[in-house]
Amino acid sequence: MITLDHNTAQRIVDRAMQVIGHSVNVMTPDGVIIASGDPLRVGELHHGARHVALRGESLAVDASNAEQFTGVRHGVNVPITVGQHIVAVVGISGEPAKVLQFADLVKVTAELMLEQTALLELGQHRRRQTEDTLLALINGRAVPQSWLDRIGFDLAQPRLALIIEPAQLPGPDDFVILLMRQLELSDKSLLLAQVAPQRLLVLAPIKPASTTALRSMTEQALSLLQSSLSANVHMAVVIAAGQYIEGSLQGCYESALATMASGRRESPHSSVHCYSDDPVTILWESLRPSWQQQELLRPLQTLRAHPRHLLYVRTLQAFFDANGDVKQCAAVLHLHRNTVRYRLKGVEQLTGLSPFRLPELLHLYLALKSDDLSTKQ
Incomplete structure (x- = not known):
């Protein structure tokens, strides 16, 4: 069941008054005015609204019955229903003969606004349920089947x-x-x-x-x-x-x-x-390696200290990009194939890892990637 708050009630008041030009009050089923065209009335008890909520029927108040409802001004009060429950009462101030024509319009407007609010609240509740379930799953936690059923997962x-x-x-x-x-x-x-x-x-x-x-x-x-x-x-x-x-x-x-x-x-x-x-x-x-990264980078220490280390690294990177094909690597670097082989042999001498042996090539690949990662971070 929807809970009517002041902000929603005031939106109903403002929207209705723009259309009909008469002061409007919104009351809880207990009769408390929570929004009004007259701010001084907010918080007052409206006995007519309690009467409407209990009986589920509209109430017109004029000179003939005003004494039955203490503090209630002339006007028309109508029940606002959402999901077969009376959630509020809206009052239109003025002589009933003049404002009765607006009662149905105000009632429909208020119910539509409250239904929209209820749908938004339901959507937000479902969103929270979905997020709670997904956050649990992506963090490796087990969730009850009832959670999955609620969100249709x-x-x-x-x-x-x-x-x-x-x-x-x-x-x-x-x-x-x-x-x-x-x-x-x-x-x-x-x-x-x-x-x-x-x-x-x-x-x-x-x-x-x-x-x-x-x-x-x-x-x-x-x-x-x-x-x-x-x-x-x-x-x-x-x-x-x-x-x-x-x-x-x-x-x-x-x-x-x-x-x-x-x-x-x-x-x-x-x-x-x-x-x-x-x-x-x-x-x-x-x-997110720690000692593993240090161990991978160890063969690069000697390579980094060499005056031509950037040349060796560029050649090695091109060799990776060429999928270990010396001919293709040489074409990209505009070098003779023997020059590429000479440089790769230089890498082997400095690091102890041969680019021509697959396990050692993988080690070099991960080492350079790891080195690049640590440098950029």
Whole structure:
């Protein structure tokens, strides 16, 4: 049952008085005036309103019956009903013969405004329930089945986690609220939760795919989300799509977080970042390493001390980008293949890790990524 507050009641008074030109009062079913065209009457007890609430019928007060209702002025008082419950009484001041014609209009206006308020409150309550449930799940906590039932959340339905943030941080204070309203109206299948002051989590339903087609699930989720955003919003946000991890919403969410952090750092001008674009870097970032990072960086100490270390690093990076193909690497650097091999041999001599052995190449790759990460942070 809706609880009538002063602000809502005053909006009813202001709206009605603009239309009919007579003073209006809004009373609780107990007869307390909580909003009025005459501010001095707020807080007074209105015996006529109590009579209306008890009987469920309108009451006209004039010279013939005014003495029955202490302190009540001439006018018409009507019950306001929402969901078959009388939630308020509205009084229109004036001689009943003159103001009776406005009674139905004021009654309908008040009931519509209260129904809208009730719907908003219901929407806010459901939003809080959804957020509480999702926040528990992404933090690895078990939730009762009743929570899932209340928000219509089927754990068997695969979902991909996406994070939306303002392109420019910090963004507007109401960024998340406005974005949630737009998405709620556009697509009911999206589950939404505010996970930070300017960060919105979206869990988008997807169709399962094989492990070799995980990119297609990302494309499904991005397409669903982007079709729900207006063109002007597209230009003002950054979206990060995480990895689908079966049975783990926490993993899906954390992969999206790591994707956003990596994407903003590595490609600051891009508006969409996907885990599948650079999974090794994002995986390493999500580990938040400590001693592991120190151990990875140890072979680079000698390399950093060399006068030509930047030349070696650029060559090694180009070798990574060329997927270990010396010929392609040489073409990109405009060098002879032997020159590339000579430099890579120099890297091996300085670090003890050979770019021509896959496990050691992976070590070098992670070391440079980790070094780059620690430098930029």
